[in-house]
Amino acid sequence: MTDHKVIKGRWDGVVIFIWVLALATILLSVYQVSQFGYVEVRSVNQLGTVETQQRVNVMVVSVAIGQSIGAIVLGLLFSMIKSVYQEVIDLRFQNVKSQDKPASKGESHSSKAADAAKGRGITVGYVNDSSPLSGLVDSGHVIMLINSHEVTSVKQASDLLKSGENRVSFFDHTGHLLERPFEVRENQSIGIRTI
Incomplete structure (x- = not known):
């Protein structure tokens, strides 16, 4: 491109x-x-x-x-x-x-996010277009919290969702911890896959 x-x-x-x-x-x-x-x-x-x-x-x-x-x-x-x-x-x-951007010296695209997360959270591999997180998180980001609860799996993250406004905390590609609101429809899944 x-x-x-x-x-x-x-x-x-x-x-x-x-x-x-x-x-x-x-x-x-x-x-x-x-x-x-x-x-x-x-x-x-x-x-x-x-x-x-x-x-x-x-x-x-x-x-x-x-x-x-x-x-x-x-x-x-x-x-x-x-x-x-x-x-x-x-x-x-x-x-x-x-x-x-090519990875340098063996670093992956999400290395700063992963380093900042220190082994906790879930590393995003793919975000479905229908996901409520589409446009917020991207491949390589590390999701730490959903609605102030620490997440360890995609299933747990999906279970923490509620209809209406939710909040996600994640490390972006630069290693900064960000918190963003997002809307979830009734029975909508989180729509992400991990690496």
């Missing part, structure tokens, strides 16, 4: 182009209002003479304001797309790097 050529700055040029286009649109709108924003209206006064009055051309001013706002919204939209794209790339490659 690390062979993919992903360009994190892929949207940079598009966003710059959109903002330059938005600036040009705003400047064009200002020019439109200055040139065509007023209209001369002729009317006959009470004395019977023709008078000329300058009034705001509502249509031109409305179009100028609308296209300026539209250009700004388009710029913001593309900026958000760029930001989301870069966040996804960061998260994806952070996960890929942690999964694809």
